[in-house]
Structures are given as structure tokens and as C-alpha cells.
Amino acid sequence: MPIKVLVAKPGLDGHDRGAKIVARSLRDAGMEVVYTGLHQTPEMIVAAAIQEDVDVIGISILSGAHMTVFPKLMRLLEEGGASDIVVIGGGVVQAADIPKLKAIGVREIFDADATTQDLIDGVERIVREHGRAAARTKLLQANAAP
Amino acid sequence: MNTQVDVAANESLVEAKREWEQLTLLPFAQKRPERREQFRTLGGIALERLYTPADLAEHDYLRDAGFPGQFPYARGPYPTMYRAQPWTMRQIAGFGTAVDTNARFRFLIAQGQTGISTDFDMPTLMGYDSDDERSEGEVGREGVAVDTVDDMLDLYAGIDLEQISVSMTINPTAWILLAMYLVTAEERGFDPAKLAGTIQNDIIKEYISQKEWIFPPRPAMRIVRDTIAYSARSLPRYNPVNVSGYHTREAGSTAIQEVAFTLAAGFAYVEEVLALGIPVDEFAPRLSFFFVSQIDFLEEVAKFRAARRIWARYMHERFGAGKAESMRLRFHCQTAGVSCTAREPLNNIARTAIEALAAVLGGAQSLHTNGYDEALSIPSEAAMKIALRTQQIIAEETGVGNTIDALAGSYAVESLTDEIERGCVAYFQEIEKRGGVVRAIEDNYFQMELADAAFDLHLRKERREREVVGVTKYRDDSQNPHVELHHVDEAASERQLARLAATKARRDPAAVAATLAELVRVAKSDENLMPATIEAVRARVTAGEIVNALRPVFGAYVEKPVF
CATH class of the missing domain: 3.20.20.240 (Methylmalonyl-CoA mutase)
Incomplete structure (x- = not known):
């Protein structure tokens, strides 16, 4: 089964060049990609992720509102029983904010210097290590343990 | 250029260029090859090694360039430009x-x-x-x-x-x-x-x-x-x-x-x-x-x-x-x-x-x-x-x-x-x-x-066909000079909310309702929207109120996202 990714653009900002390049790059690498389009609220993104049954949500954000968007998104995923969906991000995110985002469960932030290959490798690695299959395996192992 | 003399001159120029390529360029480039087989502009246009008058054989100065302030304005919209x-x-x-x-x-x-x-x-x-x-x-x-x-x-x-x-x-x-x-x-x-x-x-x-x-x-x-x-x-x-x-x-x-x-x-x-x-x-x-x-x-x-x-x-x-x-x-x-x-x-x-x-x-x-x-x-x-x-x-x-x-x-x-x-x-x-x-x-x-x-x-x-200095080439990871940035004033939003509330408190609600109703009527007709919008704005109707009133008339755009 190919990795399924939701590429999402939260907020009012319309800078979608990066999101579209990411979507196309991941699709060309054999993943199944759904792009939300612009002006999404965190609620809309989480609903789409659950409905589309994706492995990964990729948030593209350039407006500076990442410290409000990501915490809300993570909370909604938790409430929706979908915290096994991996969340990653990219865009303009100040270096100082990256550890704070990782602390609430965002797996990776890709900056403008990341190449297409960095991104593909990163998504594959993160899904292998933290994706739903990995989560289930861990759960099974935990249950099988005496 | 289309006179016989021009055509002849052009042919001899093309011939001379071919000769230059054979006798001068080729042996030189074998010793010192060019950096790339093809050079393209940022916009992707293939850029020739050398342009000559032969590339402009079809160019007619008066028709295609003309004078500033005259048709077809290629040389500028005004006759004096920055001299004035x-x-x-x-x-x-x-x-x-x-x-x-x-x-x-x-x-x-x-x-x-x-x-x-x-x-x-x-x-x-x-x-x-x-x-x-x-x-x-x-x-x-x-x-x-x-x-x-x-x-x-x-x-x-x-x-x-x-x-x-x-x-x-x-x-x-x-x-x-x-x-x-x-x-x-x-x-x-x-x-x-x-x-x-x-x-x-x-x-x-x-x-x-x-x-x-x-x-x-x-x-x-x-x-x-x-x-x-x-x-x-x-x-x-x-x-x-x-x-x-x-x-x-x-x-x-x-x-x-x-x-x-x-x-x-x-x-x-x-x-x-x-x-x-x-x-x-x-x-x-x-x-x-x-x-x-x-x-x-x-x-x-x-x-x-x-x-x-x-x-x-x-x-x-x-x-x-x-x-x-x-x-x-x-x-x-x-x-x-x-x-x-x-x-x-x-x-x-x-x-x-x-x-x-x-x-x-x-x-x-x-x-x-x-x-x-x-x-x-x-x-x-x-x-x-x-x-x-x-x-x-x-x-x-x-x-x-x-x-x-x-x-x-x-x-x-x-x-x-x-x-x-x-x-x-x-x-x-x-x-x-x-x-x-x-x-x-x-x-x-x-x-x-x-x-x-x-x-x-x-x-x-x-592919690094386009390099960016300091990022993809000549990158210096040992230092990245610090610059002072614009300071985001977190209190500005509160001040704006207070300003908006003050205007809403001062205005006449009857005038707001009447001008908005008139704007909706105009929007449904084919009359010009500007006069009714001016009246609404004068009554201190907000931009958001105008948009909200017209959304039911005009509809909302929903993109079909493609990538």
C-alpha cells in the first residue's frame, strides 16, 4: 500500500507554490496525495484526514500563525482518535519554534532548503518509524509481552 | 529589413558567422569547453551564444521599436521618460x-x-x-x-x-x-x-x-x-x-x-x-x-x-x-x-x-x-x-x-x-x-x-542549473549574519478591535441597515455598485458587513485545487 498523504494549507494566506510542489513531488515518488486547497481551518484539515484515511498530514504555512495552528491540529487529532496520523510541516517557521512544535508531537519541519529527495526520504522514514503500521506493531508487541 | 541589399548583407553575415564558428570558436572551445551545453534564461528561454544583426533580419526599426511616446511604445510610454x-x-x-x-x-x-x-x-x-x-x-x-x-x-x-x-x-x-x-x-x-x-x-x-x-x-x-x-x-x-x-x-x-x-x-x-x-x-x-x-x-x-x-x-x-x-x-x-x-x-x-x-x-x-x-x-x-x-x-x-x-x-x-x-x-x-x-x-x-x-x-x-549564491553555492555554514527584523506588535490587534468597536458604537444603525439594503438591491440589478457602496461606507458600514451582505447575491468561490 502506498503511503497516503494529505497536503494542507491552513489560514487565509494564499502562498501555495511550495504546497503544490511538495504534493507533486510526493505523488511522483509513488505516494497517494490529496491536496486540500487553500483557506482551511484545523477542523477542516482533521476532518479531511480522517475521511481520506491518510498516513500523513503535511502542513504548509507561511503566515507566521504556526504556533496557533499546530497545537490546535494536534488537539483535534487526539479528540478524533486519530493521533496515529503523522503530522509534518514546512514553510516559514522560525528555528526557535521547531523544538516547541516537536514537543507537541509534530514529527518534522522541512525548511526552504530541503530538497525533494530530502522530503521523500523524510516522509518514508517517519512513516516507517512512527506511522500507523509501526504503532500497531508496537501495540501488538506490548500485548504479546508476558 | 527586406531590400535586396539587406538580404545580401544578411547572407554574408550568416556565412561569416559560420566561418567564425569553424575557425575560431571550435578549436578554442575544444581546449576550453563551455560550462554548459545549453544556457537558458530564468524564464526558460534558450539563450544563444552570440546574437548578431542576422537575428534581427525580420526586425523593422520603425515598425517594431519606433520612438518613445509613439506607437508601438517599445522604447517607452513617454517622449522624455526619466529626462523629465x-x-x-x-x-x-x-x-x-x-x-x-x-x-x-x-x-x-x-x-x-x-x-x-x-x-x-x-x-x-x-x-x-x-x-x-x-x-x-x-x-x-x-x-x-x-x-x-x-x-x-x-x-x-x-x-x-x-x-x-x-x-x-x-x-x-x-x-x-x-x-x-x-x-x-x-x-x-x-x-x-x-x-x-x-x-x-x-x-x-x-x-x-x-x-x-x-x-x-x-x-x-x-x-x-x-x-x-x-x-x-x-x-x-x-x-x-x-x-x-x-x-x-x-x-x-x-x-x-x-x-x-x-x-x-x-x-x-x-x-x-x-x-x-x-x-x-x-x-x-x-x-x-x-x-x-x-x-x-x-x-x-x-x-x-x-x-x-x-x-x-x-x-x-x-x-x-x-x-x-x-x-x-x-x-x-x-x-x-x-x-x-x-x-x-x-x-x-x-x-x-x-x-x-x-x-x-x-x-x-x-x-x-x-x-x-x-x-x-x-x-x-x-x-x-x-x-x-x-x-x-x-x-x-x-x-x-x-x-x-x-x-x-x-x-x-x-x-x-x-x-x-x-x-x-x-x-x-x-x-x-x-x-x-x-x-x-x-x-x-x-x-x-x-x-x-x-x-x-x-x-x-x-539540478543546480540555477544557483543561488550563499545557499546552493558558496555556502558558508560557519556564520549567518544577524539582522534586526520588524517587531510584531502583539497589542496592535487589541487596539484595532477597540477602534472598530468605537466606530460601531458611534454610527447610526438605521443608516447602516438602509445603505446595506440599497447595496443589495443594486447588486441584484446590473447598476453600477460604486455609488451605493460609497453611501454605505459613509454610514460607517464595515468592509466585512458589505461582503457578508453580498455573499448571498454573488455566491462564494470554491477552488478546485490542482497540482
């Missing part, structure tokens, strides 16, 4: 509340800036009031917040609106902001006939690239039409639309697409207003344009020259324009935000200077130069001062404006000018075949063309 006065130096500003941005305007004017340009925050751009739920976290952040005409009064307080031209970067809500501007001018006692300024108001490129929209394309076109028709009658010095290629190029298009999509939008607006029965020469003189100046110097100079020539030809030949003012393309220019890097930000001063020089050699009427902090935040005062000084150095020290269109006649520049024109004409034919601009938007044609071009450019960068 330099371009308008117009640095954009906008953050926080109207009071905050007004202080920046006054600083820039004190530094010698000659025009004003206003950036609004995302809620204002998208038609949400500051107290709307969707505005949370975005009020005053990327531009200034304007909810009512009271904000507009403070925004331009102390500035003589009959003396300085004021540009507003505003699109789906442009007609509301224009109404606020007119009420502001009226309440301060200025004569509308003397107001010089511009609203961007180019809704077509919103669907293509900038992505600020409210209503679907067809009602949105009607709004643009109404502003043009209103201005043609009442605002003789005002530019009601600034047809923009900047955002399309910044979103990854080629130079040819930038010009082609922009001029095609211009033609679409012309057709829309013509359908009202207004003669072309009564409104076309006030149409203005906006292009980027990117880093590929020669391609950019050629692009500006080509844009002027194509516009003149189409306005004359297709739309029967007779007045010079209807045919001569005037444009504002901004250096390329995407060419600026977050690493080693001071390098952006050099990039911006080169881009600004291309704009000037391309004949721009007005120019914004980006701050060195462009890739990091909205500009600081210090960054804007150096950016303005860069323009002043070009104007006062280099002398490039003292002769008109200095690069005309360059074999390379003229060849590129021709090539860009050919590329645009091919696009116009394709758009027509697809049923016109609005239809092509609805079918995602422009959006896919742009996505393809942006992806191609991305791959070229990854």
Missing part, C-alpha cells in the same frame, strides 16, 4: 493599525519617497472584519487593518491626497476600499478630480496565482467593470485597476507567462467594459500594470519592452483604440521577493539593486525595491531606507536614465523582446481557443500551466 523626472519611488508599507502605518508613511516621505503604497492585512484583503473569528491571529500582522472609513482617515492623515499618489494593494474588496478612499478625500475636502492613485483590483490573477478571492469569477468581473466605468466618469487621474503579473511570476511562472496572462487579463477587462457600451478611449487610458523585476537582467529588460509593444498592438488592432493614452502601457514594478534569501540577507541588497536597474532600463513608471529582510519578515524601517536609497542611487548617480531606452538595438535584448512577444501571441491564441480568460480560469487552465512551470523551475534548481 525619475520614476515614482513607491515603497510599500502596512502593519498594525492605521495609526502605526501612517507613521511609516511619514518617515518614507521624509526620506524622499514620492508615492505611497499600502499593504493590508489578510482579513482586510479577504473581506473579514478584525472582529471576525477567521481573523484571529492575522489582524495587522502582514499589513494594516482597515475595517471602516475611520481607519482610512487615520491611515492617510496629514498626507496631501491631491499632491501624492496613493496605491492600495487590494483585490476582491478593492471596490469597498476605493469607496472608503473617496469618502476620506471628500471628508477632508479634496477634489475627486485631482486624486491620483491606484487600486490593484485585478481579480483575474487572484484565481490564477495570488489566491485572494471572495466571489466566483463572473460577479467578480462585474465589480471590476463597475470600478473602471465609475472612474472613467468621475476620477480622471485615478487608476481603477493595476493588472498584475507580479504574483503569477512569484508563484513560479515563466517571464512569457507573466506577460501573457497579465495582458490577457487586461484584454478581458477591456471587453467587459466595452460590453457596457463605453468607448475604449474613454476608459483604456486609466488601465495600469504591475510586473516583477526578476534577477535575469536581460530577459527582464526585454520583457518590459515586449509588454509595451504587445499591449499597444492589441489595443490598436483588436480594440480600435485611437488615443495614445489607450495604447501606451504604464507599469509599476517590484523587485522579486522570491529571489531574496533568508541566508546572508544583506546579499539581497545586491540582488535588489540589479533587479531595480532592469526595471529602470525597461522603462518602469514606478518602483518598489524590496528590503534585505524580505525573506524573513515584513520590512524593518532600516531595510526600507536602504531599499529606497538603492533607487535614489540609480536615479541620481548612475546616469542610466539620462538617455532613453539605452539597451534598444542590443542584438540580444531585441531578439529576446521578439521571442517574448511570439510566446505571448501563442498563449493568446490558446486562451481564445479555450473560450476566453474566465472560462480558462474555471477550467483550471492557467493554474495548471503555472503549476507545471513552477515545478519545472524547482527541478532546474535542484
Whole structure:
């Protein structure tokens, strides 16, 4: 089964060049990609992720509102029983904010210097290590343990 | 050139070039090969090793270049150009509340800036009031917040609106902001006939690239039409639309697409207003344009020259324009935000200077130069001062404006000018075949063309066909100089909410309801929207209230996302 990714653009900002390049790059690498389009609220993104049954949500954000968007998104995923969906991000995110985002469960932030290959490798690695299959395996192992 | 003598001269030139390639170039290049098999411009045009008069064999000076201020305006829209006065130096500003941005305007004017340009925050751009739920976290952040005409009064307080031209970067809500501007001018006692300024108001490129929209394309076109028709009658010095290629190029298009999509939008607006029965020469003189100046110097100079020539030809030949003012393309220019890097930000001063020089050699009427902090935040005062000084150095020290269109006649520049024109004409034919601009938007044609071009450019960068100094090449990881950035004032949002609440408390609710009801009635008819909008704004109706009242009439645009 190919990795399924939701590429999402939260907020009012319309800078979608990066999101579209990411979507196309991941699709060309054999993943199944759904792009939300612009002006999404965190609620809309989480609903789409659950409905589309994706492995990964990729948030593209350039407006500076990442410290409000990501915490809300993570909370909604938790409430929706979908915290096994991996969340990653990219865009303009100040270096100082990256550890704070990782602390609430965002797996990776890709900056403008990341190449297409960095991104593909990163998504594959993160899904292998933290994706739903990995989560289930861990759960099974935990249950099988005496 | 088509006389027999010319043909013979051309043949011998082609022969001589072949000989040079065999005898001189080939043996030399075997020892020292060229860096690349093919060189392409940033916009993807194959660049020849050497251009000669043979490349201009079809070029007819009087037909294709002519004189400045004369058809086809390739050499410039005016006969004196910068020998009379330099371009308008117009640095954009906008953050926080109207009071905050007004202080920046006054600083820039004190530094010698000659025009004003206003950036609004995302809620204002998208038609949400500051107290709307969707505005949370975005009020005053990327531009200034304007909810009512009271904000507009403070925004331009102390500035003589009959003396300085004021540009507003505003699109789906442009007609509301224009109404606020007119009420502001009226309440301060200025004569509308003397107001010089511009609203961007180019809704077509919103669907293509900038992505600020409210209503679907067809009602949105009607709004643009109404502003043009209103201005043609009442605002003789005002530019009601600034047809923009900047955002399309910044979103990854080629130079040819930038010009082609922009001029095609211009033609679409012309057709829309013509359908009202207004003669072309009564409104076309006030149409203005906006292009980027990117880093590929020669391609950019050629692009500006080509844009002027194509516009003149189409306005004359297709739309029967007779007045010079209807045919001569005037444009504002901004250096390329995407060419600026977050690493080693001071390098952006050099990039911006080169881009600004291309704009000037391309004949721009007005120019914004980006701050060195462009890739990091909205500009600081210090960054804007150096950016303005860069323009002043070009104007006062280099002398490039003292002769008109200095690069005309360059074999390379003229060849590129021709090539860009050919590329645009091919696009116009394709758009027509697809049923016109609005239809092509609805079918995602422009959006896919742009996505393809942006992806191609991305791959070229990854292959390192395009290097970025300090990032992909000559990268120095040992240090990254620190620059002071614009400070986001977190309290500005609270101040704006208080301002909005104060205006709402002062106004007459009956006048609000009555003017809104009248606006809805007009929107349902085919009457011009401007007078009713002006009345609503005068009654202190907010931009968000106007948009909310009209959404049920016009509908809401929902994109079909493609990548």
C-alpha cells in the first residue's frame, strides 16, 4: 500500500507554490496525495484526514500563525482518535519554534532548503518509524509481552 | 529589413558567422569547453551564444521599436521618460493599525519617497472584519487593518491626497476600499478630480496565482467593470485597476507567462467594459500594470519592452483604440521577493539593486525595491531606507536614465523582446481557443500551466542549473549574519478591535441597515455598485458587513485545487 498523504494549507494566506510542489513531488515518488486547497481551518484539515484515511498530514504555512495552528491540529487529532496520523510541516517557521512544535508531537519541519529527495526520504522514514503500521506493531508487541 | 541589399548583407553575415564558428570558436572551445551545453534564461528561454544583426533580419526599426511616446511604445510610454523626472519611488508599507502605518508613511516621505503604497492585512484583503473569528491571529500582522472609513482617515492623515499618489494593494474588496478612499478625500475636502492613485483590483490573477478571492469569477468581473466605468466618469487621474503579473511570476511562472496572462487579463477587462457600451478611449487610458523585476537582467529588460509593444498592438488592432493614452502601457514594478534569501540577507541588497536597474532600463513608471529582510519578515524601517536609497542611487548617480531606452538595438535584448512577444501571441491564441480568460480560469487552465512551470523551475534548481549564491553555492555554514527584523506588535490587534468597536458604537444603525439594503438591491440589478457602496461606507458600514451582505447575491468561490 502506498503511503497516503494529505497536503494542507491552513489560514487565509494564499502562498501555495511550495504546497503544490511538495504534493507533486510526493505523488511522483509513488505516494497517494490529496491536496486540500487553500483557506482551511484545523477542523477542516482533521476532518479531511480522517475521511481520506491518510498516513500523513503535511502542513504548509507561511503566515507566521504556526504556533496557533499546530497545537490546535494536534488537539483535534487526539479528540478524533486519530493521533496515529503523522503530522509534518514546512514553510516559514522560525528555528526557535521547531523544538516547541516537536514537543507537541509534530514529527518534522522541512525548511526552504530541503530538497525533494530530502522530503521523500523524510516522509518514508517517519512513516516507517512512527506511522500507523509501526504503532500497531508496537501495540501488538506490548500485548504479546508476558 | 527586406531590400535586396539587406538580404545580401544578411547572407554574408550568416556565412561569416559560420566561418567564425569553424575557425575560431571550435578549436578554442575544444581546449576550453563551455560550462554548459545549453544556457537558458530564468524564464526558460534558450539563450544563444552570440546574437548578431542576422537575428534581427525580420526586425523593422520603425515598425517594431519606433520612438518613445509613439506607437508601438517599445522604447517607452513617454517622449522624455526619466529626462523629465525619475520614476515614482513607491515603497510599500502596512502593519498594525492605521495609526502605526501612517507613521511609516511619514518617515518614507521624509526620506524622499514620492508615492505611497499600502499593504493590508489578510482579513482586510479577504473581506473579514478584525472582529471576525477567521481573523484571529492575522489582524495587522502582514499589513494594516482597515475595517471602516475611520481607519482610512487615520491611515492617510496629514498626507496631501491631491499632491501624492496613493496605491492600495487590494483585490476582491478593492471596490469597498476605493469607496472608503473617496469618502476620506471628500471628508477632508479634496477634489475627486485631482486624486491620483491606484487600486490593484485585478481579480483575474487572484484565481490564477495570488489566491485572494471572495466571489466566483463572473460577479467578480462585474465589480471590476463597475470600478473602471465609475472612474472613467468621475476620477480622471485615478487608476481603477493595476493588472498584475507580479504574483503569477512569484508563484513560479515563466517571464512569457507573466506577460501573457497579465495582458490577457487586461484584454478581458477591456471587453467587459466595452460590453457596457463605453468607448475604449474613454476608459483604456486609466488601465495600469504591475510586473516583477526578476534577477535575469536581460530577459527582464526585454520583457518590459515586449509588454509595451504587445499591449499597444492589441489595443490598436483588436480594440480600435485611437488615443495614445489607450495604447501606451504604464507599469509599476517590484523587485522579486522570491529571489531574496533568508541566508546572508544583506546579499539581497545586491540582488535588489540589479533587479531595480532592469526595471529602470525597461522603462518602469514606478518602483518598489524590496528590503534585505524580505525573506524573513515584513520590512524593518532600516531595510526600507536602504531599499529606497538603492533607487535614489540609480536615479541620481548612475546616469542610466539620462538617455532613453539605452539597451534598444542590443542584438540580444531585441531578439529576446521578439521571442517574448511570439510566446505571448501563442498563449493568446490558446486562451481564445479555450473560450476566453474566465472560462480558462474555471477550467483550471492557467493554474495548471503555472503549476507545471513552477515545478519545472524547482527541478532546474535542484539540478543546480540555477544557483543561488550563499545557499546552493558558496555556502558558508560557519556564520549567518544577524539582522534586526520588524517587531510584531502583539497589542496592535487589541487596539484595532477597540477602534472598530468605537466606530460601531458611534454610527447610526438605521443608516447602516438602509445603505446595506440599497447595496443589495443594486447588486441584484446590473447598476453600477460604486455609488451605493460609497453611501454605505459613509454610514460607517464595515468592509466585512458589505461582503457578508453580498455573499448571498454573488455566491462564494470554491477552488478546485490542482497540482
